[in-house]
Amino acid sequence: MxxxxxxxxxxxxxxxxxxxxxxxxxxxxxxxxxxxxxxxxxxxxxxxxxxxxxxxxxxxxxxxxxxxxxxxxxxxxxxxxxxxxxxxELDDFAEGVHCEELNLCEWKQLLLCLDKESRKIVELYYFDEFSVKEISALLEMNSNTVSTKLSRARAKLKKVIRR
Structure with missing residues (x-):
């Protein structure tokens, strides 16, 4: 390349x-x-x-x-x-999202529990497959901040799924 x-x-x-x-x-x-x-x-x-x-x-x-x-x-x-x-607003996911356990509508609802910034980071990381370093450059954030927000978002999503 x-x-x-x-x-x-x-x-x-x-x-x-x-x-x-x-x-x-x-x-x-x-x-x-x-x-x-x-x-x-x-x-x-x-x-x-x-x-x-x-x-x-x-x-x-x-x-x-x-x-x-x-x-x-x-x-x-x-x-x-x-x-x-x-x-x-980042309420919708990009096309092509696949998950064996949740359908697209369920994913949309699930991500609504996150703040906009965390939602954006989760979408860029999981659905657009950007690295933490790339996300930090794109969003002009420190890599550690992106990692922390991603980790907190995962924890929150796990908590919501387990309810």
């Missing part, structure tokens, strides 16, 4: 397109978490891809491409939310 990123930084348009295709599902899911509106998601994705294309030479470390790309997307989502002057 580093070679592909280097090619894109050197102006290879096809390499850039391949990078975006490799990350399109994560981009969509993250935009959905913030915006939950197809038109807003499309705008955020379009602006993110354009910004990434125009600024890819600024990326210092190829290994952080996905984190950098997601940070651009999150900033775009926040801009859209500011323009619409409303707060994002």
């Amino acid at each position: 580093d070679a592909l990123i280097t090619e894109a930084k050197n102006g290879d348009k096809e390499a850039f397109v391949r990078l975006i295709r490799m990350n399109k599902q994560s981009l969509y899911k993250t935009a959905w978490i913030y915006l939950r509106d197809e038109q807003d998601i499309a705008d955020a994705l379009q602006n993110t891809i354009l910004s990434c294309y125009e600024n890819i030479q600024r990326l210092r470390e190829p290994k952080y491409f996905k984190t950098w790309l997601m940070r651009i997307l999150i900033n775009e989502c926040k801009d859209i939310l500011r323009q619409k002057n409303h707060a994002a």
Whole structure:
């Protein structure tokens, strides 16, 4: 993947397109978490891809491409939310959530017991498969804070499930 990123930084348009295709599902899911509106998601994705294309030479470390790309997307989502002057709700999960014991509706209800920030961390960790380090970069939080919030959210979810 580093070679592909280097090619894109050197102006290879096809390499850039391949990078975006490799990350399109994560981009969509993250935009959905913030915006939950197809038109807003499309705008955020379009602006993110354009910004990434125009600024890819600024990326210092190829290994952080996905984190950098997601940070651009999150900033775009926040801009859209500011323009619409409303707060994002994270009551719905991204598509494709699977669990043998709970269906999607039950997961939605279960996550409602968490505060918004913890819900966002749980979704990014379990459903978008980001590492604690990546989440801390995306949300501009200390890694220890993310770990603590994730641990507390797990404990709370276990407690609710056992009732």
